[in-house]
Amino acid sequence: MTNPQRLRAATPRWRRSLAATLAAIALTATLAGCDSPGTAPAQGASDRPVVLTTFTVLADIAQNVAGDKLEVQSITKVGAEIHGYEPTPQDIAKASKAQLILDNGLNLEAWFGKFVAELDVPHVVLSDGIEVMDITEDANAGKPNPHAWMSPVNVQHYVANIRDAFIELDPENREHYTTNASAYTAELKALQENLLDGLAGLKENERALVTCEGAFSYLARDAGLKEKYIWAVNAEQQATPRQIVSVIEFVKENQVPAVFCESTVSDAPMQQVVQGTGAAYGGTLFVDSLSEADGPVPTYLQMIRHDSDVILEALAGGTK
Incomplete structure (x- = not known):
């Protein structure tokens, strides 16, 4: 407690x-x-x-x-x-x-x-x-x-x-x-089970989840995905050039086909990654908040389904 x-x-x-x-x-x-x-x-x-x-x-x-x-x-x-x-x-x-x-x-x-x-x-x-799981990067490392x-x-x-x-x-x-x-x-x-079934058909380089915030570590662990993010935890400061370069290098080295960002933050830093790598911008993911009742993710189950669908489609070669 x-x-x-x-x-x-x-x-x-x-x-x-x-x-x-x-x-x-x-x-x-x-x-x-x-x-x-x-x-x-x-x-x-x-x-x-x-x-x-x-x-x-x-x-x-x-x-x-x-x-x-x-x-x-x-x-x-x-x-x-x-x-x-x-x-x-x-x-x-x-x-x-x-x-x-x-x-x-x-x-x-x-x-x-x-x-x-x-x-x-x-x-x-x-x-x-x-x-x-502990955070492994930035000022929050070890937390x-x-x-x-x-x-x-x-x-x-x-x-x-x-x-x-x-x-x-x-x-x-x-x-x-x-x-x-x-x-x-x-x-x-x-x-x-549905998420694991969808991921089973991906190539090795497609089994990577690159996001703005490190909010998907548990999902990545339980789904067998490699993970990379620009910053560990949302903060007021903007992404640093070093953080963006690190993600660009990861995407290039692993030939990751698509990258993502979350609904509560600006995707501008991730667009720099897109420009620097040629990877597709796979879409917007929801993490910290649901949407209104008439929005795309009014419930937790719909949020996970949405995120899973966006991730699977983009990593398999499409975008959403």
Whole structure:
């Protein structure tokens, strides 16, 4: 679970804002005569207990396990950059009313420790139990790669952790959560098998995944792909010439047919790789956020299907 000392770390300005927000929440609860010790847990608009997740991908996975018994919400919105998110007082107020908070862990949500430091709400780290991969390049070398959800193999662990957390929260509906988790796990296994079947027909040089961010390490590992990226973790600074040259050399040396970038960042650095190698720009991949309901990836399963289809088609000689 999260290090308690890290949870307490906060800037003075944050603590003043947080303390003021929590004080206002407490005052409102007192005046309303609710949320005091011994009263029933706060409910969502649908009268179901509220579970918060840190970003939309986790919310969708959790909702598949929750079914109609819990209301699952995401703190961050569709399209948000999760790494450097800045929580708002409204986020804190919402979290104070939740029954449970689910986060990814692995240092993904750099803001999360401050967010929950003074909230009396239990939280569960969904990446617990996976085989963690370390980042091997840049300033983050040696730290855990946080993008574990990009492998359907890992998400099976996420689902088990969600199921157990929901059963602890709402033991009367144990069978409901267990059944939903089993059904969703079966879909995850099918996704992984389909990806492996598609990759089986590729030539050796085509079995390489080159992206802007190192967000596909787990997917590459579990699919038997070589991996190369421009930067390890999204940051505010732009790609350096050295990073771009390193990717160009990798693509040339391995004769990689296509390269990719993620939806939440600019593909301009990867276009330099395209110009320097003649590789095709294979398309846009989704990682940190789902799309709106009418977009290409409104659910996690559709996100993995989309990314797998784009990768397979481009590496086999087409683009998407």
